[in-house]
Amino acid sequence: MTQRIFDTHLHIIDPAHPLVENNGFMPGPFTVDDYQRRIDGLGIKGGAVVSGSFQAFDQGYLIDALKALRPNYVGVTQVPEDTSDTRILELHEAGVRAVRFNVARGGSANLDDIDRLARRVHDLAGWHAEVYIDARTIDESLSRRIAALPEASIDHLGMHEDGLSNLLRLVEQGVKVKATGFGRVELDPAATVRAIDATDPTALMVGTDLPSTRALRPFRDEDLALIVDALPADRVADVFWNNAASFYLGA
Template sequence: MPGPIPQATAPTIVNPPALACDAHCHIFGPADRFPFSPTRTYTPPDSGIDRFELLQNRLGLERAVFVQASCHGVDNSAMVDAIQRGGGRYAGVAMIDGSFTDADLAHLHDSQVRGIRFNFVAHLGGAPDLDEFWELTHRVAALGWHIVLHLDAKDFTKYSGVLDAIPTSYIIDHMARVPASDGLEQEPFERLLERLATDDRCWVKISGAERLTDGRTAPYDDVVPFGRALVDCAPQRVLWGTDWPHPNLAVMPDEGELLDLLTAFAPDEATRNRILVDNPQVLYGFD
């Protein structure tokens, strides 16, 4: 699996406001300190906190939300270490299972973890055990955490009943992974827009343009109508992130271009600032 490009370009259109947040990124390793899960479906190159902070400085961002990825399984150590390095500037979304005790959850909460993530996508192993899903969801809802769901577009409608029953706020990753080539009127995207408009528990990340685009390379113009429609629908419940270091991609994007793409999703500066600063603050309560 390739790693991210050595150095992103600095954004040329967006001038990030103070406290701007990359609300979807990952920490991988380094594997000699934080080994990958033996049951992982992919092995990424080391992409640790030191390298991430070089990217942050290049982009002009100050805050971040580290999202646990399946290659580390439910060992959240690399993510927690990265959060602690941030001195209040970082937060996290963990992956957990039924082995986690109340003390384990309290430790994660004290480490600025505010959500848990479930992968439903086929190439990452498919849907979790739903009995465990519900047990864990109710446990973390009691802590005021939210649920992050990584779904394939083809499965979005299938899990509408699950989304209806989640007892806390939930976030749909990467615009539900809808293929841009299928158009705005494809059923998964229409259902996503309906849910975002009618369910104030529902949030969405306008990330992953490099995954949705038909051409797989910048400038991702075919993804712009999707991002703009989501922002127009509920700007108060939209997050943006780089998805660095872009696991399971063959062609790596330039994160500076991804940040500049936000101006196409949200042409109004006040709305962009809301997405970059205010909305992450609501969910993660940064110091």
Template sequence: MATGHGGLGLPDGSCDCHHHIFDPRFAYTEADRLRPPPASISRYEGVKARLGIQRSVVVQPSSYGTDNRCTLDAVARLGPGARGVAVVAPDVSDAELQRLHGGGIRGLRFNLSRGGGSPEAMVKLAPRIAALGWHIDIHLAGDELCALEDVLKGLEAPIVLDHLGRVPQPDAENHPAFRLIAGLLESGRGWVKLSQLHRDSLAGPPGYEDAARLARRYSQIAPDRLVWGTDWPHVVAAEPVDELADLALLLDWIPEEDLRRRILVENPARLYDFPALG
């Protein structure tokens, strides 16, 4: 149960399922314009301590393309409480997938919003990574997601949608993207990350009521397939982001202690293959 970690009393094993590391030891790809300043492991460890979390998932940013060295290095340095989500070429070898698995990778990211990968590559890679127990992680605006409905419904791997599924507001529940995501959740094949909680909100602070309604609807549909993430270091945020305030906002939206535990501990453990808490 809650142990008083950080300032919010989170349960043991709480996990940030979406953050990045940017390390100048590893060169950015020439093809991507997103070149943020360094965001080190030592700085991120400070975020973990402030929030009171013990586990995290390092997500490969578009800045590194298919060069996963920074992500693998970060997972190794963060230790047993870390996993990773990688980006690979469509023709990646079986040996490379096995190497990534050994380095703690448990999913492949397709940041389609920035031209990262293609629907064709997702279809090609899905059965190969499903055999490893991995998932397909997708970031794409909700309007564009709808165009991939047939692809998503046919993918031979679990699907994880970043940032509340990026469903347009203010009437998200009546948008076709929400109905598509709800169908994936109900089928047992879809997951949603409760991250960038206010990115698409039109209601605004302090409560972001439209985003809150969307998060609550997801929790009613599939409480066992929701996870949470900080999206640290917030490289595309228009304003500074306070991770502690964001997490407090989520806890305000999800007041039930058992549901919080699922989202923060139990669901991430299943999705990212974390060991049982000792």
């Protein structure tokens, strides 16, 4: 593609660093070199390396990946609720810009911990919160909790068509959404991205979800083309770069 892309959701799986089995799953390697080979020619000029459940609280792989990928790449990490301010600032210096809460795969944090940690890292380092959740499970109480966070995003279009109304209610209140993981969602991606973009033109961001661990199918280049075709031509630059650059890079 000629359009510049910010890849808001990629995983680096470096066998030189610890991995933790999650629900019986252990991923194969997907290194920085593997990622760069896979995206060659796609127009990706920056992105967010996201910690998966199989990486638990390890930061070594993320710091190494960001050193290799920079510039315009940032980290989205998982940290225990009792992580010190000093450690958070060290991670910020290394390029981390968000904390992730993996609700869909049974993360360890409860809602009070999520709220407390999300506010603390935002106040301390300006990080936002990223939530991996099936939008069908977002009831009124949880919706209020997510919307009240200082800044937040939802992974993979909220996962399911039956959760779209819940997702759009969050978008109306400033929550961002990643159009990622088309091989793991149960919805019409084209209709969903149109609905999100129509609700808030600053909300929608794209990503590859590489290497698509546990998805029914991996990322395909055609996933990006689908988003282009679903949107008016004058919306593509915002969705593919500008919205994410503002959210992750402050640009």
